[in-house]
Amino acid sequence: MAAIPFMMIYLIPAIVAAVLAVFMWQRRYYRGGRPFTLLLIAIAWWNLCHALSIIDTTFEGTLFWSLLQNLGIVLIGPCWLLIALAYSGEWWRVPRWLRRGIFVPEFVALIFALTNNLHNLWWSTVVADTSRPFLWLSVTRGPAFWAHSVYAYVCLAVGIIVLIRSSWQAPPIHRLHSRLMLVAALIPAVGNIAFLSGVRVPWNDDPTPILLLISAALGIYTTVRYHLFDLAPLAExxxxxxxxxxxxxxxxxxxxxxxxxxxxxxxxxxxxxxxxxxxxxxxxxxxxxxxxxxxxxxxxxxxxxxxxxxxxxxxxxxxxxxxxxxxxxxxxxxxxxxxVSERMRAEQERSRHIAALRLINAIARSANTAQETNSLLNTIARIIVQEGHWERVSIGLIDETKQHITVAVDYTVSGPGRLQGEVITGLPAAQLIKRIRQGRPELIQLSELDTDDPLAAGLHREGLQSLLVAPLRHDHQATGILGFAGHEPKTMTPALSELVTAIGELITDAIIRIRLYEQVQHADRLKTTFLATVSHELRTPLTSIIGYTDVLRRGILGELSPEVQETLGYMRQASLNLMRQINDILEFSRIEAGQLSIEIEPVEVGAIIQNVVGQMLPQARERDLTVNVTIPPDIPQIAANIGRLEQVLINLLSNAIKFNRPQGWIEISVEPRGAWLRINVKDSGVGIAPEDQERIFAEFQRARSPNGERVHGVGLGLAICRRLITHMGGTIGVTSTPGEGSVFYCDLPVINVEQMVGKRADA
Structure with missing residues (x-):
């Protein structure tokens, strides 16, 4: 019975810890409530088992309760670490699996403790100690016990470090709370270290369970007294x-x-x-x-x-x-x-600005691509109405001489309006023209207009309340009027005025550009028609001149003197040159008029080159020129037109003869280049300056001769060659060095004969 007072030393703390555990369980929803409850249960279990080991008088019973108390001991370190994490606000930074995983090593240690009789790794030796008023065990701690102790102290040390850092960083209003929690963590740590080091308390037993209860009680007091459920409360x-x-x-x-x-x-x-x-x-x-x-x-x-x-x-x-x-x-x-009133106003202003930019951008795109006035105006009116700010858009064109306005476009939300095509005359037209001559947009409230005005009366009948009128001006002259109508009263703002002015300028510029384009197109058509007509009319008498010249040279009308024969030869050559120029003009006129039709087919390049060289060989011999042809065997067919390709090669070969040196040479070669076939016409002529190598392919352009000689022709031959090669899907170009000759080349696509046969079979 002498052991009962010592038993009460541990039994009372066990009961107090159990009561406090119930108290904290009721507050388990607060962060740290659950680990605090688990810590108190562990303390209560430790004290209870320790009290039962004291009251038990048998060696086996004392050993049993001494080992069983480890079920509470192994929970102390991890629980204190979780409490420190919760109170410092670091709880959510630690993953859930890690918060649960810190208990795994201690559960392993518990297994070693409960099975010590099998391996003696927890306690190496256990003997009865009768020096106390109650039966006690004198043990030699094994490696498993010391591994558990190291891990428990690591958990406790980490928790203390977390609390120290939180105490250091906490604002003054929270600093006392955090320091009390730090003291609560240090109390059992210091006591247990002292006991393991050999320091004895008066009753010569382990004080750690009691110190843990004191520590937990201090933590609970701090929590309840200061409502410290987190060092960073939700709202202070x-x-x-x-x-x-x-x-x-x-x-x-x-x-x-x-x-x-x-x-x-x-x-x-x-x-x-x-x-x-x-x-x-x-x-x-x-x-x-x-x-x-x-x-x-x-x-x-x-x-x-x-x-x-x-x-x-x-x-x-x-x-x-x-x-x-x-x-x-x-x-x-x-x-x-x-x-957010200011922000909403700024966002609304920005939205209006973006909408205005989007509207101007859409109108600008339409204005840049339109080629016809009515189509342009209809597109612009539809875009403005679809934006939703105005229910009706009208565009009128002014005739200053007749003082009337023709409504070119009247567009509503349901489509074209009844005013489209109408002509406004008389007083309404004069009033509108007077308004737009002021040069600035004007907002008219229709309720303020004279009810006798037929235009205002018509707009009133359709339920319109506001009319915004903007001038369409060019060179300070009013060319038209832009009108926006709405079912609700509007207010004129600087932004609205700027937007309408910008739209009016875009429409005016587009109208002027389209008119200029139409004038250019008309002039171009007149030019093409004129060239074709004149060329055709010139060919008829010129053909007669060439024919009569040939009749005279053959002596059909009598023998002629050598001097006359020479003169007729010059006449015939000049006539042929003129005929070739007229043919070039006619060909170019047909191309410009879109009347050129080229049928693409498989072409044998070698045969065409031989044919062209045969036609041009007499002219080359007249100038004592050597013509070389290099055609590799088994060259593929190309996609081209035989007649047009011959026309191009004749032109290139004719230029090579015309601009060559006496006793020079010309080389025609063919070289495959993957999916392309290149035809080269190389000469030993005077060459072409770098700045002229691209210009000579333009219409009515001729290369400048390095020696100052006059170059004959109208400058259409190479322009026609480029048009023809482009129509056949190829490219043409030149490389040249002045004084060293030139190389004109044509790249044409190689054709797959099997695919061509397949296409024809399918057709």
């Missing part, structure tokens, strides 16, 4: 008061538990008492009452996106966030309110 008075936005904290019943001074002003509610009252009831008097009621009635199970509430004069942003405990149970909600 200082933070709430300093927020520039409105903040309201609600409990789980929707009652206000905290509010700052900005919230009533932002909500537009004049009440003196807020705390403890239902927010849903109070917001009924708010200008945003209906929207706020809807937000409060929504399910707060997850954080909602911010809601923008606008009552026409002021806009607020309301963000509703639920507050949850560490286990996910809803404990309340947080309402953040921000005045």
């Amino acid at each position: 008075q200082e933070v709430i008061a300093s927020l520039p936005d409105g903040l309201i904290i609600l409990d789980s019943r929707g009652l206000i538990v905290e509010i700052n001074q900005h919230a009533p002003r932002l909500l537009g509610i004049e009440k003196e008492r807020w705390i403890g009252r239902s927010l849903a009831h109070l917001v009924r008097n708010s200008p945003f009452g209906n929207d706020l009621q809807h937000i409060l009635q929504a399910n707060p199970s997850s954080a909602n996106r911010p809601s923008i509430l606008d009552n026409g004069t002021r806009a607020i942003e309301v963000r509703f966030r639920p507050l949850q405990s560490a286990t996910g149970i809803a404990t309340g909600s947080l309402l953040l309110i921000r005045d």
Whole structure:
């Protein structure tokens, strides 16, 4: 019975720890509540088993309870670490698997402790100690025990470090709380280290269970006394008061538990008492009452996106966030309110600006691609109406001589309006022309116009209220009028004036450009028709001249003297040159008129080159030129037109003969280049200056001769060659060095004969 007082030393702390565990379990939803409860259960179990080991008088019973108390001992270190993480605000930074995994090594240690009789790794030796008033065990601790001790102290040390850092970083208002928690963690650590080092207490036993209870009690006192459920509370008075936005904290019943001074002003509610009252009831008097009621009635199970509430004069942003405990149970909600009136006005202005830019961009694209006036004006009117700002758009063109306005376009939301094609004359036309001569947009409220005005009366009948008139001006002259009509009264703003002015300038520039384009097209057609007509009319007498010259040279009308024969030869050559120039003009006129039709077919390049060289060989021999032809065997066919390719090669070979040196040479070669076949016409002539090598392919352009000789021709031969080669899907170019000759080349696509046969078979 002498052991009963010593037993009570541990039994009373066990009962106190159990009571405190029940107390903390009731607060388990707070962060740190669950590990604190588990720590108190472990302390109660340790003290209880220790008390039972004291009261038991048998060696086996004492050994049993001494080993069983390790079930509580192994939980101490991990629990203190979790409590430190919770109180320091580091809880959510540690993954859940790691928070649970820190118990695994201690559970392994517990298995070693409970099975010590099989391996003796927890306690190497165990003997009875009778030097005390009760049966005690004298043990030699084994490696498994020391591994457990190291791990437990590591957990405790990490927790202490976390609390030290939190205490150091905590603001002054929280510093006392954190230091008390740090003292609570150090008490059992110092006591256990002292006991393991050999320091004895008066009753000559391990004081660690009792010290742990004292430590836990201090932690509970700190928690309850200072409401310290986190070192970073959800809302502190200082933070709430300093927020520039409105903040309201609600409990789980929707009652206000905290509010700052900005919230009533932002909500537009004049009440003196807020705390403890239902927010849903109070917001009924708010200008945003209906929207706020809807937000409060929504399910707060997850954080909602911010809601923008606008009552026409002021806009607020309301963000509703639920507050949850560490286990996910809803404990309340947080309402953040921000005045976004300035931001909304800026966003609306930016939206208007973007819409204006988008409208101008769409009109500019249409203006740049349009080629006909009516099509352009219809497209622009449709774009403006589709933007939705105006219900009707009309564009009228002014005839200054007749003082009337022709409505070229009248477009409404339902399509073309009744005014399209109408001619406004008389007083209404004069009034509109007078307005647009002022040179600036003008907004007219139709209710202010004379009811006898037929135009105003017609617009009134269609329910229109506002008419915005903008001038279409060119070179300070009014060319037209742009009108926007709407069903609601409008207000003229600088931005609207600038937008309408920009649209008017775009329309005016487009109209002028289209008119100039039409004039150029008309002049071009007249030019083409003139060239074709003149060329055709010149060919008829010229053919007669060449024919009569040939008759005279053959002596059909009598023998002629050598001098006359020479003169007739010059006449014939000049006539042939003129005929060739006329043919070039005719060919170019047909190409310009779009009358050129080329049929692409497989072509044998070698045969065409031999044919062309045979035709041009007499002219080359007249100038004592050598012509060489290099055609490799088995060259592929190309996609071209035989007649047009011959025309190109004759032109190139003729130029090579014309611009060559006496006793020079000409080389024609063919070389495959993958999917292309290149035909080269190389000469030993005077060459072409670099600045002329691209210019000579333009219409009516001729190369300048290096020696100053006059170059004959109209400058259409190479231009026609480029058009023909391009129509056949190829390219033509030149490389040349002045004084060293030139190389003209044509690249034409190689054709797959099998594919061509297949296509014909399918056809």
